[in-house]
Amino acid sequence: MTEVQVMDADWLEFHPNPKKPDFILPKGAVDAHCHVFGPSPEFPYAPERKYTPCNAGKDKLYALRDFLGFDKNVIVQATCHGKDNRAMVDACRTAGDKARGIASVGPDITMDELRDMDEAGVRGVRFNFVKRLVDATPKEVFLGIAEKIAKLDWHIVVYFEAADLEELTPFLKQLPTTIVVDHMGRPDVTKGVDHPDFQRFIQLMEDVPTIWSKVTCPERLTKAGYPYDDVVPFYQAIVDRFDDRVLWGTDWPHPNMKTHMPDDGALVDYIPRIARTAEQQKKLLVDNPMRLYWAR
Ligand SMILES: O=C(O)c1cc(C(=O)O)oc(=O)c1
Numbered sequence: 282m283t284e285v286q287v288m289d290a291d292w293l294e295f296h297p298n299p300k301k302p303d304f305i306l307p308k309g310a311v312d313a314h315c316h317v318f319g320p321s322p323e324f325p326y327a328p329e330r331k332y333t334p335c336n337a338g339k340d341k342l343y344a345l346r347d348f349l350g351f352d353k354n355v356i357v358q359a360t361c362h363g364k365d366n367r368a369m370v371d372a373c374r375t376a377g378d379k380a381r382g383i384a385s386v387g388p389d390i391t392m393d394e395l396r397d398m399d400e401a402g403v404r405g406v407r408f409n410f411v412k413r414l415v416d417a418t419p420k421e422v423f424l425g426i427a428e429k430i431a432k433l434d435w436h437i438v439v440y441f442e443a444a445d446l447e448e449l450t451p452f453l454k455q456l457p458t459t460i461v462v463d464h465m466g467r468p469d470v471t472k473g474v475d476h477p478d479f480q481r482f483i484q485l486m487e488d489v490p491t492i493w494s495k496v497t498c499p500e501r502l503t504k505a506g507y508p509y510d511d512v513v514p515f516y517q518a519i520v521d522r523f524d525d526r527v528l529w530g531t532d533w534p535h536p537n538m539k540t541h542m543p544d545d546g547a548l549v550d551y552i553p554r555i556a557r558t559a560e561q562q563k564k565l566l567v568d569n570p571m572r573l574y575w576a577r
Pocket residue numbers: 358359360361414463501532536537
């Protein structure tokens with residue numbers, strides 16, 4: 282029985298006509314967390330995937346970039362493509378210097394394969410710990426990959442949930458590279474900023490100056506719903522303390538959204554609520570991503 286390419290997605294499709302943002306992005310702004318999905322069958326989805334997305338290819342991503350007023354993208358390998366990085370690498374090659382990538386690789390990845398991806402604009406790998414997205418990977422496998430990618434001066438993007446942080450902390454401290462945490466490590470916003478769980482994340486960033494955080498995905502973290510007022514204090518706590526180690530992104534095409542589909546233009550209008558000064562906005566959207574992804 283051949284794998285039948287399931288085409289109808291399990292979840293909502295990306296917003297078909299986002300609003301033009303009111304917030305004017307600074308010149309050279311970077312959408313530092315987004316994905317491409319397929320299009321299949323050219324770029325098939327991984328058999329081991331835990332969700333089946335709609336097609337959302339590079340052309341639509343770059344049209345959105347231009348419409349919103351971004352200059353560049355960092356394209357993060359999505360779990361629906363597993364360790365087949367071809368769609369992400371193809372999108373990076375198409376955009377040339379306007380895109381960088383984050384790959385998902387296995388323990389047998391070779392330095393030549395990594396260097397090929399580096400030449401296409403890839404600058405890191407993603408370690409995913411979110412159980413609904415991936416099966417567990419042994420820590421020693423991740424450490425072996427970390428050793429290889431450290432040779433290319435790449436960094437490691439990590440995706441975990443707040444409940445996992447205490448157990449993960451010793452492992453994170455073992456990693457030899459800069460670490461970028463997706464979506465603030467997914468705090469439970471009903472527990473408030475002062476709860477020990479979120480304070481543990483802030484303490485980790487205090488203790489380890491090479492740990493960065495994406496201040497992204499209020500639509501995933503909110504319990505109150507749009508306009509996500511309940512998530513604002515969490516972002517402000519991170520941006521106000523660590524304004525030179527934060528990144529922002531749309532998370533387009535928003536995998537696995539079931540409650541609602543955010544308007545990407547409205548997400549851009551959320552930025553001045555979490556980075557409240559022009560200086561913070563420039564660091565978040567330009568200086569920090571340029572330092573981490575476009576140093577070469
Ligand atoms: O929360 C999610 O479902 C999710 C999934 C993925 C992915 O499948 O790569 O990436 C994200 O940034 C967020």
